[in-house]
Amino acid sequence: MDVSMTVNGRPASGKVEGRTLLVHFLRDDLHLTGTHVGCDTSQCGACVVHMDGRPVKACSVLAVEAEGAEILTIEGMANPDGSLSVIQQAFQDHHGLQCGFCTPGMVMSAAALLKDDPHPDERTIRDYLDGNICRCTGYHNIVKAILAASENASIAAQ
Amino acid sequence: MHDFDFVRPQTVSDAVRALATPDAQALSGGQTLLPAMKVRLAAPAVLVSLMHIPDMVFVRADGDVLRVGGATTHAQVAREAAGAYPALASLAARIGDPAVRSRGTIGGSLANNDPSACYPAGVLASNATIVTDRREIGADDFFQGMFTTALEEGEIVVEVRFPIPDAARYEKFIQPASRFPLTAAFVARHSGGARVAITGASESGVFRWHEAEVALTSDFAVQALDGLAVDADGMIADLHGSSAYRAHLAGVMTRRAVAAIV
CATH class of the missing domain: 3.30.43.10 (Uridine Diphospho-n-acetylenolpyruvylglucosamine Reductase, domain 2)
Structure with missing residues (x-):
């Protein structure tokens, strides 16, 4: 089946099987390997991307269901000049990553949260990360990074 | 696959x-x-x-009824039902996690009728009507046991109509790994009486706790439930909790919901 969508602002298309998952289309066909497959059972959140502005687990969405959609992946998060976005910079500043495997999903979930709620409290952040698992158990600094990003004045503009 | x-x-x-x-x-x-x-x-x-049928995606307050399209996501219900039916919006806002709520729909949840799903409790306690492509089914007739509903082969949940209660509350004791309720209670105070629906507890799926409903209908207060308990017989037992534990939780969640309403 033919599928076409917009990924990180650019048109992307390809031929897929009905059963091809969005995460495999992104990784194997578009070579956007920043989106990770952690569990493949929609538990871990390493594959979170935005689909039409909403966070989804790309391992639990068929590529054909993303036909015509706007997809944003971790590769689309940096600023146009290549510098890190506010959230990414906060993760670096606050050591919000250890092995880094969960980080793309964490950053995409954080971005989805701050888009809806630019100034969440710690409890809200922890609740929102319910579906993102860090097996290094580095949650404390991830939450600190997101809190710090939310205090950055420019976050509301992103 | x-x-x-x-x-x-x-x-x-x-x-x-x-x-x-x-x-x-x-x-x-x-x-x-x-x-x-x-x-x-x-x-x-x-x-x-069923995700690309515009007629199946909406949240609309219509007098004292909240109408939700069958393909409406949990995230949309959480956002758009908050004014008309806050207890239902709160239920939707606690299903799974944010990414699951971006995709999962009310019609899908009801058609699947997982014995631990959140929506069946809200639908049953609200006495909602499930509108399909061919008929209307009352909540009491819709749920027919674990993963079993009144739906025929190929029948689609097009819309769910919720009579908006005077007051309602969903109390969910979460199983943190699955984010399903271990046991949850939805209590709704309607002008005609109280309805109490329990999910996550019974081997037969969502059910009404009739004894509690009778007690709350005559006196809507936590004390009205004194001495009442859900029978552990037929409750789910697994590594997360025994049937006695789930029966106990059903009572605790119901009492918490009532306490939050009064």
């Missing part, structure tokens, strides 16, 4: 037609079906997506 043909109709009638093909299966948000297909618990020949 096994491969399949995929169709995405834009009208209910086209979807019904597509579902009449042999071995066809409706796909909503896919948050249960796709994981089931990955482990080959399900292997339909044709998947019919």
Whole structure:
């Protein structure tokens, strides 16, 4: 089946099987390997991307269901000049990553949260990360990074 | 997962037609079906997506009834029902996690009727009506046991109509790994009486706790439930909790819901 969508602002298309998952289309066909497959059972959140502005687990969405959609992946998060976005910079500043495997999903979930709620409290952040698992158990600094990003004045503009 | 043909109709009638093909299966948000297909618990020949039918996506307050389209996501219900029916919005806001709520739909949840799902409790306690492509089904007739509903082959949940209660509350004791309720209670105070629905507890799926309803209808207060308990017989027992524990939780969640309302 033919599928076409917009990924990180650019048109992307390809031929897929009905059963091809969005995460495999992104990784194997578009070579956007920043989106990770952690569990493949929609538990871990390493594959979170935005689909039409909403966070989804790309391992639990068929590529054909993303036909015509706007997809944003971790590769689309940096600023146009290549510098890190506010959230990414906060993760670096606050050591919000250890092995880094969960980080793309964490950053995409954080971005989805701050888009809806630019100034969440710690409890809200922890609740929102319910579906993102860090097996290094580095949650404390991830939450600190997101809190710090939310205090950055420019976050509301992103 | 096994491969399949995929169709995405834009009208209910086209979807019904597509579902009449042999071995066809409706796909909503896919948050249960796709994981089931990955482990080959399900292997339909044709998947019919219900996610692109504009008539099935809406949240609309219509007098004292809240109408929700069958393909409306949990995230949309959480956002848009908050004014008209806050207890239902709160239930939707606590299903799964944010990414699951972006995809999962009310119609998919009801058609699946997982014995631990949140929505069946809200639908049953609200005395909602499930509108399908061919008829209207009352909540009391819709849920027929674990993963079993009144839906026929190929029948689609087009809309759910919730009579808005005077007051309601959903109390969920979460199983943190699955984010389903270990046991949850939805208590609704209607002008005609109280309704109490328990999910996550029974081997027969969601059920009404009639004794509690009678007590709360005559006196809507926590003390009215004194001495009442859910029978542990027929409750789910697994590594997360015994049947006695779940029966106890059903009582605790109901009392908390009542306490929050009064």
